[in-house]
Amino acid sequence: MATIRDVAEKAGVNISTVSRVLNGKMHVEDQTRERVMQAVEELGYRPNLLAKALKERKSSTIALIVPNIRNQVFTALASGVEDMAIKCGYNLFLCDTGNDISIERSYIESLRERFVDGIIFATATSESEHLLKLNDDGFPMVLLLRHMGANIDAVYCDNYKASVDGTDYLFQKGCSRIAFLGGDRKISAYNERFNGYRDSVESHGLKVIDKLTYTGHETTFDAGYKAMTEYMKAYPDIDGLIATSDNEAIGAINAVKAAGKKVPDDIKVLGFADLDIVKYFDPPLSVMRQPLYEMGSAAVEMLIERINNGPVKPVRTKVFKTELIPRGSV
Amino acid sequence: MATIRDVAEKAGVNISTVSRVLNGKMHVEDQTRERVMQAVEELGYRPNLLAKALKERKSSTIALIVPNIRNQVFTALASGVEDMAIKCGYNLFLCDTGNDISIERSYIESLRERFVDGIIFATATSESEHLLKLNDDGFPMVLLLRHMGANIDAVYCDNYKASVDGTDYLFQKGCSRIAFLGGDRKISAYNERFNGYRDSVESHGLKVIDKLTYTGHETTFDAGYKAMTEYMKAYPDIDGLIATSDNEAIGAINAVKAAGKKVPDDIKVLGFADLDIVKYFDPPLSVMRQPLYEMGSAAVEMLIERINNGPVKPVRTKVFKTELIPRGSV
DNA sequence: CTGAAAGCGCTTACAG
DNA sequence: CTGAAAGCGCTTACAG
Numbered sequence A, B: 001m002a003t004i005r006d007v008a009e010k011a012g013v014n015i016s017t018v019s020r021v022l023n024g025k026m027h028v029e030d031q032t033r034e035r036v037m038q039a040v041e042e043l044g045y046r047p048n049l050l051a052k053a054l055k056e057r058k059s060s061t062i063a064l065i066v067p068n069i070r071n072q073v074f075t076a077l078a079s080g081v082e083d084m085a086i087k088c089g090y091n092l093f094l095c096d097t098g099n100d101i102s103i104e105r106s107y108i109e110s111l112r113e114r115f116v117d118g119i120i121f122a123t124a125t126s127e128s129e130h131l132l133k134l135n136d137d138g139f140p141m142v143l144l145l146r147h148m149g150a151n152i153d154a155v156y157c158d159n160y161k162a163s164v165d166g167t168d169y170l171f172q173k174g175c176s177r178i179a180f181l182g183g184d185r186k187i188s189a190y191n192e193r194f195n196g197y198r199d200s201v202e203s204h205g206l207k208v209i210d211k212l213t214y215t216g217h218e219t220t221f222d223a224g225y226k227a228m229t230e231y232m233k234a235y236p237d238i239d240g241l242i243a244t245s246d247n248e249a250i251g252a253i254n255a256v257k258a259a260g261k262k263v264p265d266d267i268k269v270l271g272f273a274d275l276d277i278v279k280y281f282d283p284p285l286s287v288m289r290q291p292l293y294e295m296g297s298a299a300v301e302m303l304i305e306r307i308n309n310g311p312v313k314p315v316r317t318k319v320f321k322t323e324l325i326p327r328g329s330v
Numbered sequence C, D: 001c002t003g004a005a006a007g008c009g010c011t012t013a014c015a016g
Helices: A004-011 A015-023 A030-043 A049-055 A072-089 A101-113 A129-136 A159-172 A188-201 A220-236 A245-259 A293-312 B002-011 B015-023 B032-043 B050-057 B074-087 B101-113 B129-136 B159-171 B187-203 B221-232 B246-258 B292-312
Strands: A059-068 A091-096 A118-121 A140-143 A156-157 A178-181 A240-243 A268-273 A284-289 A318-319 A323-325 B063-064 B092-096 B118-121 B139-143 B156-159 B178-181 B239-244 B270-273 B284-288 B316-320 B324-325
Touching: A004 A015, A004 B032, A015 A030, A015 B187, A030 B101, A059 A101, A059 A293, A059 B270, A072 A293, A072 B002, A072 B074, A072 B092, A072 B178, A091 A101, A091 B074, A101 A129, A129 A140, A129 B015, A129 B129, A140 A293, A156 A159, A156 A188, A159 A178, A159 A188, A159 A240, A159 A268, A159 A284, A159 B246, A159 B284, A178 A188, A178 A245, A220 A240, A220 A245, A220 B118, A240 A245, A245 A268, A268 B159, A293 A318, B002 B015, B002 B032, B002 B187, B015 B032, B063 B101, B063 B292, B074 B092, B092 B221, B101 B129, B139 B292, B156 B159, B156 B187, B156 B292, B159 B178, B159 B187, B159 B239, B159 B270, B159 B284, B159 B324, B178 B187, B178 B221, B221 B246, B239 B246, B246 B270, B292 B316, B316 B324
Parallel strands: A059 A091, A059 A118, A118 A140, A140 A156, A156 A318, A178 A240, A240 A268, A268 A284, B063 B092, B063 B118, B118 B139, B139 B156, B156 B316, B178 B239, B239 B270, B270 B284
Antiparallel strands: A091 B092, A284 A323, B284 B324
């Protein structure tokens, strides 16, 4: 590989001049520029970004940390993050923690050793003290999907309102006995969605159906199936379900079918996210839609702003609106 | 951040000694090592991997290039790639080309500027001349899922045999009029699956049903829906379908249902991949299973071997077996 | 076993 | 507008 030295030699100038031409910061005489560019061309010169980064103390890389990339929620997020990162001149490291906090820690360590300019976390829980600490260190970071209160930049959606609206919608469609299918309360999104559900149900003078057994679970198809099966046993009069994830909603629908009941006639089911596949199910899943791709893009924009401006500016949050997408399951 | 110089000073040794302790290559006296490690500890020293990479000409990063991360085939692959990369001490760049060859080119350029040690491509087509060239340059790379003939390391599955077996299976289950739902023939996997289908059908003395209109299409739900709808019109006696992707298969099943027919009673549908979600559909999708996660891991192992051994060794390929997973759709 | 020095390929004050 | 020099933080021959 040709270096800046080779280019300088070929063009008959000093390496600093080559650097100036390539970075376009200072005025360089047209003739000189021409000669440099020609040398660059002829040698097929490509700058060594490692050297540049070492000197500039800026790598133009960012990282996205997710708990499980095979969950389509995070895939959609990753897609938005990746596209925007590239658009802004950054390359993206993908890190999958598998929900293991010690793996997350070691990711953070190696990413800092690589001088990534910032990190987007889609893994925050109320127990993520290491994230608080990282933020206090002034390291550029943005929480995505899940927040930790007011001290860290974050992009998420209006989970509480979405859940109120979603539950109200089920009532409006004739449900009178609505259960909630949650996720780990240590995750802000799930906690807020529970609160929204609870407030809607109580405002209708009814009682919450939420077996706290499911508090610690993951939002998987199988968890949804299992939970719905038990709900139907424990509360035979259930006629509606709001799930905190599409995966659980689909699993729950399968459980309803397996029990010989019908969706939406016997039990209406509302999902949360609008993953790419859910409209192809039978019945197509009605959801509170989160604009995941756009949220991913927004997180990158926020992160880059933080990278450029440093930790001085006030903490920012961007809260996306959810949208009810009525389909066949309600 | 503390540097190696700070550590050396604190420990009262030369920076080269610090380097030796940290890299553990040469013998260092126990006392000296102790002092160094203590200084490292006290300062919270972390090495600058950019500087290390610049000096060693090895970044310990690799990249995965996919056409569309939102297609679960590539998510499953990425999961295997990421886990194995981390296990081997590499960080992973994720690059999504959106099937745009000029974006792929610019990814390759920036990745080389970042001195990634190698790249895994899940994007190869018969028109990927730039990949041929990169390989000729001696750059470490592995093709994943799709190969380009014998000159580049590759990991894929036995598409031809899988397709023969899959089609035979449909015959065995009583089908006599089996259509094929393909993908772009410029992609080795799709081409080989067509060939397998064709040979099976012809060995039964029957004719291929494959509207070449679909040759250039993407393997999406909607493409599957549309194609199946037209197939049913053009060939009302169709009683089986082998799809080259799960997405198309699901779309096709929906088309069958929409036409008032039943799967599998009227038309049997076989998918290809075994994406995480397909067993939750109604009916659950029968598939030829590709071990995507394992294929991703294997590609990393092959790539790292290539990185360590250079371009001298003969080209290697690893071909995974597929497995028939019978479920409800056949 | 350890130190002093050179160098990886850049950028950027500092001169002129 | 351009050049010469220092330095980013490491590793690794070269001496001793």
